[in-house]
Amino acid sequence: MTHSQAPLVAVLDDEPEIRRMLVDALEEAGFRTSAYARATEFEAGLKRCQPDVCLVDLGLPDRDGLALVHRLALESGAAIIIISGRAQVQDRVTGLELGADDYIIKPFDPAEVVARIRARLRRPRSEAAPAAQVAVFAGWKAAFDRYVLIDAHGAETPFSHAEGEVLRLFLESPNRLISRAQMQESLGGAAGESFDRAMDVRISRLRTKLCEDPKNPRLIKTIYGAGYIFLGEVRWT
Structure with a gap:
């Protein structure tokens, strides 16, 4: 380099x-x-x-x-x-x-x-889409090159770098349980109360931006005591 x-x-x-x-x-x-x-x-x-x-x-x-x-x-x-x-x-x-x-x-x-x-x-990327910047899922597009979510009507909602790291982690491993320990290992930062709280806040904000029902989210599911799972098909472009 x-x-x-x-x-x-x-x-x-x-x-x-x-x-x-x-x-x-x-x-x-x-x-x-x-x-x-x-x-x-x-x-x-x-x-x-x-x-x-x-x-x-x-x-x-x-x-x-x-x-x-x-x-x-x-x-x-x-x-x-x-x-x-x-x-x-x-x-x-x-x-x-x-x-x-x-x-x-x-x-x-x-x-x-x-x-x-x-x-x-040194953020890991899936082997399936190492250089992909746009994910298509459930009527949404996530453009990681511009840090925006785009809905079915073309309306754009920005997301932060930190939120984007969590979203990409989910989208690269759909329909698979991701534990808190795996999130900490993938995203870095010290484990503990502050990391757990930060993840809760970022996931809550992503759910809001994805128009999820906080009591019954359809995409990002909490598996209590185990972690999270992203439900849906994802296509990278």
Whole structure:
């Protein structure tokens, strides 16, 4: 892989020492980087070049970090990893609920950040459709290149990168039980309460976007104590 083909990681943190430490570790690991101290600079940079991964500190001087994460999740195809000194479980759960893919607590080892980024970029794909970007199922199309669901009438509903990871996991394994442990292994992130809560929220949002009856969903079924199963035929194009 040439340097120009290496994944681009955008770093947003107002502490110069942390920015330098992350940039040095990432570039040594073979990533390209762009670093920003303020949210306004970061957002301007996104208009020039779309990163593969965004590392976002929540304690920003000019913007609410969680609000920024939520907007990135809805509008960007990048994986989003929060880096924060907020160590409470509820802070982690909130960040994941708003669309972040992972949450790293300060202080941290730069090697851990590199490992987490590689895990986010190493998302498995089924052998049947390794490069497919559009799935057709039950009157819907899921366009993963644009992060939108398209209904039978052509109306589009956006989904976040994090929601898209869960949806693709289901669509690549239809009519098969997927346990929580399998989801954690496939999607990455630390197992535990925050991961389980984040999965519940993402699945609930997917059901809403797919116009599912929350009391009796027809596509994404919960098998209590075991996991989830996606019911339906899926065709990749």
